[in-house]
Amino acid sequence: MRIATFNILHGRSPDDGRVDVDRLAAAVESLDADVLGLQEVDRDQPRSMGADLTAVAAEAMGAKEHQFVAALHGTPGGTWMAATGEEQPGSATYGIALLSRYPVVSWRVVRLPPLRASVPLWSTLTNRPFLAKDEPRVAVAAVLDGPFGEFTVCNTHVSFIPGWNGRQLRQLVGSLAGTREPLVVIGDLNMDTRQATRVTRMRSIASTATFPADRPTRQIDHVLVRGDLRPAGPAEAVRLPLSDHRALVVDCEG
Numbered sequence: 001m002r003i004a005t006f007n008i009l010h011g012r013s014p015d016d017g018r019v020d021v022d023r024l025a026a027a028v029e030s031l032d033a034d035v036l037g038l039q040e041v042d043r044d045q046p047r048s049m050g051a052d053l054t055a056v057a058a059e060a061m062g063a064k065e066h067q068f069v070a071a072l073h074g075t076p077g078g079t080w081m082a083a084t085g086e087e088q089p090g091s092a093t094y095g096i097a098l099l100s101r102y103p104v105v106s107w108r109v110v111r112l113p114p115l116r117a118s119v120p121l122w123s124t125l126t127n128r129p130f131l132a133k134d135e136p137r138v139a140v141a142a143v144l145d146g147p148f149g150e151f152t153v154c155n156t157h158v159s160f161i162p163g164w165n166g167r168q169l170r171q172l173v174g175s176l177a178g179t180r181e182p183l184v185v186i187g188d189l190n191m192d193t194r195q196a197t198r199v200t201r202m203r204s205i206a207s208t209a210t211f212p213a214d215r216p217t218r219q220i221d222h223v224l225v226r227g228d229l230r231p232a233g234p235a236e237a238v239r240l241p242l243s244d245h246r247a248l249v250v251d252c253e254g
Contacts, residue, residue, distance in 0.1 A: 001147055004033035005155065005186040005221050006240075006247035010042040010076075010094070011053055013242040014213070019048040020242075025060035027240040031247055033061060035144065037155030037186040038097040043068055045075070045092045054097040063099040069109050069140045071095040071157075082136040085109065096187070098140045098155045105143040105150060110175050112137040112158065112168040119161050134159045139172050139187075143180045148254030151229065152179045156187040165190045166199045173200045182227030182254075188245070189222050202226045206235030206250040213239060213246050221248045229254055 006028075011019040019042075028036070038057060042048040054068040070093035074080030080094075087093055118131040139156035156172060159165040169189060176183060189196050193204050206223040209216035216237060223235070232253045237246040 001035070001252045002033050002249060003035045003153070003184065003186065003223055003252055004031050004247055004249040005037040005039075005188070005223060006031070007039040007157070007188045007221060007243060007245040008041060008053065009243040009245070010040050010045065011048050011242055014244055015241070021049070021051050021053070021056050023241055024053060025056050027242055028057045028060040030240070031061070031238065031249055033249065034101045035153055036061060036063070036099045037153070038099070039155070039157035039188045041068060041095055041097045043070070043093045044090055045094065054099070057097070058099050061099060061101070063101055065102070065104040065142070066097060066099040067107055067140055067142070068097045069095050069138050071136045071138045076135065080135070082114065083138075095138060096140060096155055096157050098142055098153065100142060100144055100153070102144045102146045105145055108141045110139040110141065110172055112139060112156070112172060115159060115161055115164045121161070132161060134161050134164070137168055141176060141179070148229070150180045151182045151184065151227070152176065153184045153186065156185070156189070158187070158189055160190045166195065169196070169199050173202070182225055182229040184229065185224045186222065188220060190220050193219055193222065196222050196224060200224055205229070205231040205252065206248050208235050208237045208248070210237045210246045210248050211244070213244050216246055221245060223248060223250050
């Protein structure tokens with residue numbers, strides 16, 4: 001069983017600044033994942049030509065099941081509001097997605113606690129402080145009927161604000177107490193492996209740098225496990241012709 005997580009930067013390539021849905025489809029197909037978590041996913045956004053990027057990815061990988069969950073409604077970096085899950089079809093949204101080749105027994109959406117205040121942070125680009133405002137954050141979980149029986153996968157993209165991301169991740173894992181195990185938490189966690197495993201009390205089965213894509217020096221994308229699931233080999237950080245992250249891929253066995 002192959003599990004992958006990929007922050008797709010709404011399908012945009014930093015090299016040419018374009019969103020090309022065919023390029024996204026080819027990238028997803030090349031991963032050959034059985035279970036895939038995507039972050040920074042557009043649906044009906046003008047900047048991505050109004051495409052449903054989750055549907056594009058699902059068709060490319062042959063996913064029988066998939067669910068997009070909007071974190072915000074409107075334009076990221078522009079005018080937006082927190083999504084509620086009741087957005088009308090055709091409205092511009094942005095969030096995360098979970099896709100599976102295996103049947104889904106049940107779905108669950110978790111909306112993470114928002115940080116409403118701006119927080120002073122230091123910019124390594126300008127060497128100056130700035131006020132950072134976070135966006136809404138969500139998670140989507142599914143109980144899957146996989147090759148080793150039922151198990152749970154949860155995909156998320158938590159805050160980049162230090163400390164707050166740990167609080168969101170801790171609350172998320174707590175909300176999944178009692179779910180079918182093994183439990184797998186995947187996504188862009190905006191923290192290193194040591195913090196991610198400490199906060200969740202889960203173990204990492206995929207250790208390799210994923211960010212930035214051209215010359216990765218940090219791992220902020222993770223595959224964390226609780227229960228009887230282990231890697232069948234070393235994880236791979238795959239450079240693809242889009243995004244500022246590499247995709248993280250690991251083969252697993254029960």
